[in-house]
Amino acid sequence: MRKLLRLVRQSWRAAWKIYAAAVLLTALTVAAYLIYQSNMDQLGARFSQQVKEADLLADLYVELPLGQLLAEPVQPTGSWKARPTPQLAAAGRSLPVNTPYGQLTLLAIQPDAAYAGPLPEPGTVLINQVFATNLGLPSSGKLLLSSAELESEVTLVIDGSFQASAHSGHLLALVDGLPLSLATSAYNIFLYELADDLTLKAARTTLAHFYPAAFVFDGQFAQLLAQQTLEDSYQGFAGLELLFFTFLTLGLLTAFLLAFLDSKRELSVLKSLGLAPRELGTLFVLNSLVSAGSGLLLGTGLAFLSSSIMQMRGVLLSIKPQYLLPASGRVGLAYCLAVAIPANLAWRATVNQLLYDQTIPLISRRVTALRKRYVTLEDKLAQGWQLLQLPVIDGVLEGFIFKKVGDQVKKGEVLAFAPSWWGLAYTEYVATIDGEVGMWQESSGFLGIKPLENRNTPPQ
Amino acid sequence: MKDVIMETVQLNKAFSLGETIYAVNNVNIKIERGSMNVIIGPSGSGKSTLLSLLGGLDRPMSGDVLLEGQSYRALSEDQLALLRRRKLGFVFQFFNLIPHLTALENVMLPLQFINTPHKAAKRRGLELLERVGLAKRSRHLPLQLSGGEQQRVAIARALANRPAVILADEPTGNLDTKTRDEIVALFQELNQQEKQTFVMVTHDPSLSKFADQLIVMQDGCVVSP
Structure with a gap:
């Protein structure tokens, strides 16, 4: 050794x-793998946490088809903007409301006795200017509702702050704490936070009136979307990881x-x-190991150095040591694959093949x-004849034969050879x-060797 | 009875260069212990191929080589390598020293293969370099040595394991006249004083005249003796 x-x-x-x-x-591949894997x-x-948060925060999503989008971002009205997010301190229900647009089901909440927050006064309807425009309703002032019941309890429940999507310029309604990854995704999504005892069905019906072609999701969609995003990222990583190690192997x-x-x-020296060939193989293995x-x-x-530098710059990234083992396995596999061909060539090559640049077959057989x-x-x-079939294409031998009919042959003698695969394979x-x-x-391509004892006996 | 150290038995090696060429065709030769054997012949007559077969550097198509009674044919590649390691020494036309090793390290290389302790290998290496007149150049890399010096290092390396036979392929083919004479003198000295067996392929008549046995080859066959 x-x-x-x-x-x-x-x-x-x-x-x-x-x-x-x-x-x-x-080293670069390992570092990239460790950083990427730890980051993922x-x-x-973080995503899992956000999914939970999103699940709690959002009950409804509205995804608008492109044709339904507003041409310009809409500014929220003053009273709307100033009002803080209602807490879940209000009972609610859905109500049918007559409007010039027809009968709509609105969402209503009713503050309970203990509530001391700044909800609108009973009988007030807060309505987004967009809704008002769509419905042909006034954007401020009292809304005449057919039900006397509403005079004492109704608030239109739509909450959030509005902003334009950075991607499309389309209107987005965001709930505070909404995962940034969802809010800035290519989806054109409105989120509404509802009182938890309002029926989803009522909300869907209402929103379907406001946005007739909208697709309304329930709260699970946030989770699905987040999960999907996560899975997509990981699937992407699987491809990327394969690319990393393929690149490493080829390199x-x-x-x-x-x-x-x-x-x-x-x-050759x-x-x-x-x-010995076995020692040569060991030499390649040792070289690879080192x-x-x-x-x-x-x-x-x-990887650890990069992580420290990133942390100094405010990017939180801690390298997970548990990824060292899979990294070693992958590196080991890459080395095994990469070293196999040159080691095989070195192992097979004769001194003359090495010394005089002769073709070295990768595969040989007898x-x-x-x-x-x-x-x-x-x-x-x-x-007792020995029969062989040499490769022949269109009547032409694809190789070389060293003997002709009548030549003496000794046991163990090479009679012919046929290179194939551009000389990489060799058959004796x-x-x-x-x-x-x-x-x-x-x-x-048939070659027949007549045994010595039958030399004088012609084949029948 | 003469002490035959190496012999070939109906040795054959053919190549295909469009047509079948027998580089070595049914060759039967015997090499005596302590003798100087020179193989001569025109280019392409199969001299170097024969030497490769004698050295177990290549496998024959048929026939066999026996070294001290040991048949090459019966040996696996690993066993053949062990035989080369212990019983054969090689000297090449282009020296084939390992360029990043010093003269001493090059000479010590075969000793490493037989697990000689480092100190003993170094002692033997220095002794051999002194024997070939290069003791003061032991720390030099091959590129810092002249052609003749490099060949001397190669000869010292070939001698390192006290081989039964040294096989030399055109050992003076790449040297000027003066250096060639020095190398020839060294071969003679080793042969006569230390009874080292040599088999040499050469075009050089100055080597031929010292031969105990002159093997003349033509078209793959031995035509003399």
């Missing part, structure tokens, strides 16, 4: 720039291939001096028998018996 560690040190001395690039790439974790926690593959190409002569370990350490350090049975060749097999056809070449058909 000590000698291999010395060789690792020597390889790093030889190609330190390439290995440094691999370490840096690993925090975002998720490492390039680095290790470069290191391999750069050290071909050196590897080491092989000629007696470095590189991956350094990258992980550096990347973790970078073929010693037919893959399928052929009825016409059964008699030869019965006589090997004799398993002593004999002579008794058959060679270029049109079909």
Whole structure:
């Protein structure tokens, strides 16, 4: 092991720039992964909290189709603006109200005895200017309502402050504390806070009158929307994570291939001096371990350093150490994938292939028998012939044969070879018996070795 | 009875360069212990291929090589590497020293492979560098050495593990006349004084004249002896 560690040190001395690039790439990927994962974790926690808040705050959402949007932002009326958010200290119900627009169901609340807040006086109807315009109602003053009951208890329940959407210029009604992510999303959403004992159905009916083409959601929508947003973010991250580590794998593959190409002569020397293929494989593994370990350490350090810098600048981000293990696993996988090809090339290559830049096959195999049975060749097999089928396309051999009919063949001798996949794969056809070449058909690729004892017996 | 240290048995190696070329065709040679063997022949006659096969650097298509009775054919790649490590030394035309290692580290490299303790390896390395006249250049990198000096380091490296046979491929092919003579003298000295067995491929007649056995190759076949 000590000698291999010395060789690792020597390889790093030889190609330190390439290995440094691999370490840096690993470190950056690890740091990005840790920062992003920790940030998403925090975002998720915040979102969950916001979902709960949104669930409490908002009972209704109205999403307007584009055609229903107001051309310009609407300013709230003075009395509306000044009025604070009603607390849940009022009983409420839905009421049918006759207006010039037809009969509308309005939402009503009735302050209970204990309530001391600044709700409008009984009989007052607060109405948004938009509603008033839409309904043809006056925006101030008393509204004539058909029901005498309303004279003592009715308030139109619509709450919130209005502002224009930064995205579309469309009107948005926001409840204080609404998650910013929802409020600034591309959705054109109105939120209304209702007294908790008002029926949702009544609210829907009312709002449907105000905004005929609006789609009204109940409070669960906030949760769904938040969850969806969260899931989308995480799904996006899964893709991003895959991208990170694919990029790392490709980068490492390039680095290790470069290191391999750069050290071909050196590897040939080491092989000629007696470095065994197994030791060469171990050398690659050790090199990868050193590189991956350094990258992980550096990347973790970078992530914590970035987090500290961000915190100094007011961005709350704490790196979660529990992501170190998955990061190590992913880095390990990337290294395994990246190092496999150059290690395989180094392992397979002969000294001459390394020394004289000859093609090194990635895959090689030895073929010693037919893959399928052929009825016409059964008699030869019965006589102890060795039969092989070489690859032939349109009657032309896709490879090279070293023997011709009548040549002597020894057991273990390579009779032919066929490169494929642009030289990356290599098939050797090997004799398993002593004999002579008794058959060679270029049109079909059949090669037959007649055993020595049958040399004088012609095939039947 | 002569002590045969290495022999080939009907050794074959073919390449396909559009047509089948037998670089080594049914070669049977015997190398005696302590002898100087020189393989000569025109370019493309298969000299270097034969040397590669003798060194186990390449596998033959058929036939076998025996080193001190050990058949290469029976060995796995790992076992063949161990055999190279313990019994063979190589000297190449272009020296093939590892550029980022000093002369001493290059010589110590084969000793590391057989787990020689560092101090002993260093002692042996320095001793060998002194033997080839480069004791004062032990800390120099190959690029800081002349061609002849680099080849001397390569020879010292080849000697490090006290190999049974040193295989040299055109060892003087990349050297000027004066340096070539020095290297030839060194080979002779090692052969005669230390009974080191050499198998050398060369075009250089100055090496041929010291050969105990001259192996002449043509078209992959041994035509003499």
